[in-house]
């Protein structure tokens with residue numbers, strides 16, 4: 009998995025901040041980066057990872073669209089909610105606290121969620137990630153920047169009216185402890201109060217892509233397709249039918 013590589017360039021790359029977070033040697037200054045010095049670098053982590061954050065209210069269809077994005081562009085899907093539910097299922101030391109917070113529609117302390125994401129990012133061979141349901145708050149966002157030391161390339165926001173989100177969540181039928189009207193109302197309030205500022209932050213950074221999340225799943229995905237198609241890093245893994253030149257799925 010790991011191999012030794014020779015660094016040929018003395019330049020500090022723009023991706024060095026992210027690389028440091030991904031287990032690579034931190035580069036302290038220009039002077040310390042010497043031509044022909046050797047570092048341990050994972051072949052899949054020579055470049056900064058391509059990161060997409062997927063935002064939207066509860067039931068807006070984030071997970072559903074993430075499945076389509078994964079099928080088409082081969083990104084690795086990390087759902088913050090799923091990672092937290094896995095802690096509950098595994099009965100880890102944080103499991104009981106996480107369960108109580110999720111039942112109440114509250115946000116789990118950022119340090120816990122970010123560390124779970126960091127573990128997945130570091131142990132993955134992938135260099136392209138879809139981080140679903142994160143960051144939920146400004147505190148989440150800042151903690152990710154501090155701990156993982158990476159920024160998203162793309163932020164998707166699935167924009168859906170509340171009544172549609174309520175209808176979808178109440179029909180979801182997956183046995184989730186938070187898919188009930190009482191918790192749903194709390195989740196919607198928290199979304200408006202805490203997630204909106206994050207959406208606004210990425211809008212101001214020019215990274216936000218807002219998707220109208222009402223309608224047919226396929227039609228919604230048609231809005232997503234051109235966003236990812238424009239990124240060079242994703243082109244080689246795109247599932248394109250060679251006969252028709254159309255994206256499959």
Ligand SMILES: Nc1ncnc2c1ncn2[C@@H]1O[C@H](COP(=O)(O)OP(=O)(O)OP(=O)(O)O)[C@@H](O)[C@H]1O
Nearest residue numbers: 065066067068069070071072176177180223224225
């Ligand atoms: N465009 C759509 N039209 C109707 N139903 C949809 C649509 N997209 C997803 N759904 C359904 O709505 C429910 C919620 O979708 P999904 O789980 O993808 O949302 P989510 O944003 O990931 O939710 P959460 O944040 O609560 O995990 C699911 O039952 C899903 O099948």
Ligand SMILES: Nc1ccn([C@@H]2O[C@H](COP(=O)(O)O)[C@@H](O)[C@H]2O)c(=O)n1
Nearest residue numbers: 088089109110113114115116141142144
């Ligand atoms: N960044 C996050 C993400 C989720 N949570 C908690 O999990 C619940 C379910 O999340 P989904 O993304 O699967 O809807 C959510 O309501 C929060 O309680 C979190 O704390 N932080």
